[in-house]
Structures are given as structure tokens and as C-alpha cells.
Amino acid sequence: MDFNGSDTIPGPRTEDHLPHTAQAAVKIVIVGGFGVGKTTMVGSVSDIRPLTTEETMTQAGIGVDDNYGSETKTATTVAMDFGRISITDKLVLYLFGTPGQERFWFLWNGLFEGALGAVVLVDTRRLEVSFDVMGRLEERGVPFVVAVNSFPDAPRYPTEELRTALDLAPEIPILDCDVRRRASSKEVLMTLMRFLHSIALSGALT
Numbered sequence: 001m002d003f004n005g006s007d008t009i010p011g012p013r014t015e016d017h018l019p020h021t022a023q024a025a026v027k028i029v030i031v032g033g034f035g036v037g038k039t040t041m042v043g044s045v046s047d048i049r050p051l052t053t054e055e056t057m058t059q060a061g062i063g064v065d066d067n068y069g070s071e072t073k074t075a076t077t078v079a080m081d082f083g084r085i086s087i088t089d090k091l092v093l094y095l096f097g098t099p100g101q102e103r104f105w106f107l108w109n110g111l112f113e114g115a116l117g118a119v120v121l122v123d124t125r126r127l128e129v130s131f132d133v134m135g136r137l138e139e140r141g142v143p144f145v146v147a148v149n150s151f152p153d154a155p156r157y158p159t160e161e162l163r164t165a166l167d168l169a170p171e172i173p174i175l176d177c178d179v180r181r182r183a184s185s186k187e188v189l190m191t192l193m194r195f196l197h198s199i200a201l202s203g204a205l206t
Contacts, residue, residue, distance in 0.1 A: 019086055019089065019092070021089040021090060022086070022089070022090060022091070022092045023090040023091070024090060024091050024092070025092045025093075025094060026091065026092070026093050026094065026116045026117075027093075027094050027096065027114050027115045027116060028093050028094065028095055028096070028115065028116065028117055028118065028119065028189065028192065029095075029096045029097075029098060029111055029112060029115045029117075029118045029119075029142070030042060030081075030095060030096065030097045030098065030118070030119045030121065031097075031098045031118055031119070031120055031121070031133050031136075031137070031144075032098075032120055032121035032122065032123075032129075032130070032133060033123065033126055033129030033130065033133065034129070035123070036121040036122065036123045036126075036149055037121055037123075037149045037179040037180075038081060038097040038098065038121055039052055039081045039097055040179045040180055041097070041119075041121065041179035041185045041188075042081040042082070042083040042095050042097045043081075043083070044179060044180055044181065044182050044185050045083065045085055045095070045182050045185035045186055045189065046083025046084055046085055046095065047083075047084055047085050047086055048083060048084050050081060050082060050083040051081065051082040051083070052081050052082075080096050080097060080098060080099070080111055081095075081096070081097030082094070082095065082096055082097070083095040083097075085186070085189065087189070087190070087193065091193075093189060093193075095189075096111050096115070098111055112136075112137075112140050112142060115142055116143075116196060117142065117143045117144060117145075117192050117193075117195070117196045118137050118142050118143070118144040118145075118192075119144065119145055119147055119188055119189070119192055120133055120134055120137070120144050120145070120146045120147065121147055121149050121179065122146055122147065122148045122149065122162075122166070123149060123151060123154060124148060124151075124154045124155050124156065124157060124162070125151065125153075125154050125155070127162075127165055127166065130146075130166060131166075131167075134146075134166070143195065143196060143199055144172070144192075145172065145173040145174070145175070145188065145191050145192045145195055146162075146166065146168060146172065146173070146174040146175075147174075147175055147176075147177045147179075147188045148162065148174065148175070148176050148177065149177060149178070149179050150176060150177065150178045159174055159175075162174060171198075172195075173191050173192075173194075173195050175187075175188065175191055
């Protein structure tokens, strides 16, 4: 999903330093298949100007990268995207967007290190690519929520139908979003934080 048309924060973005009131910083990874909107999500929600590692797509990727649904995409993330958002005066999230092509998945292990949670972005036109993504998170023990990104030509399904198709446990949140919109992307992150809080509470009670 192109960043064009995404929400932007009015005025200049803040410099890349923590607010003086911040008491906790949490690492969050945003994962998903190729072209699901990871770079756009980081860009729309970040308080600072996001760092991206996008490179122009070349003929070398033809037949290697699955660009179904993203045929007009001309650039792709080859290392990571990075942004930051203050959820409260005291809590800051560092956002790391992963590269989507399978040939760059070897970079994921490093990006997962120290991550408290993850957002799995899903494109309903290509649900099958989500299984490997979620499997890797489960192997690393990283809790996640699933956000279904809105594409104009993508089919829409009831939430519980998607939950069954993705084989998601009942407690894992799944929600619709439009990653071009800051409010929508922020709600996804807030849902993740509430989910992580519920996990922490359940662990404390057992």
C-alpha cells in the first residue's frame, strides 16, 4: 500500500528523542506479507519522521517475490522501517516494520529480539501468507494482534470467519483497520497494548 494519501501529523515532526516525561519504552514489531501496508502504518502513526529502508524494485524480483495485489508497488522495504509514538506521557512505543518478501525473512530474528508484542497486518486477498508470519511469532513467544488492512478490491469477511480461516485462538484480538489513517493505526496499537496488559494480569494471577 503506497504512503500517498496517508494521514500526516500537522506541522514539523518532533526530533528523535524521548519526551522528558517518558518512563517506559516498548519495542513493537509490525509484520506481514509483501505489500500489506507495514511501511504505511509506521509512517502514518509515527510522531517522528519515520526511518525507512525502501529500495526501488527491479527485474530481479520477478518470479521471486509474490506481488499479487501490489502490482503497482515500485519500492519495497529491504531491512526495516522505524518510527516512534507516545501512547501516554509516560509510555513510548518504538515501532519496527519488517520486510515482507520471504527472501528477507532472515532479518526478522534480529528485529524480534526484545519485542514485547507484534501487529500482524493481513490482506484478505492473500491470507495464506499470514500463516508463516504468525508461526514465526508463536515460535518466538511474541504475543500479537491481527489487523485486517482495508484494500478497495479486497473481499470482506465476518470477524469470526476470519478467525477460523487464520486458526486464531479465541483470545487473540482481530480488528479491521486502514493503515493510511493515523487514528486507525493508533487504535491497532492500543488494542495490542490492552492485550499485552491482559496477558500480564493473567500471569500475575496464576
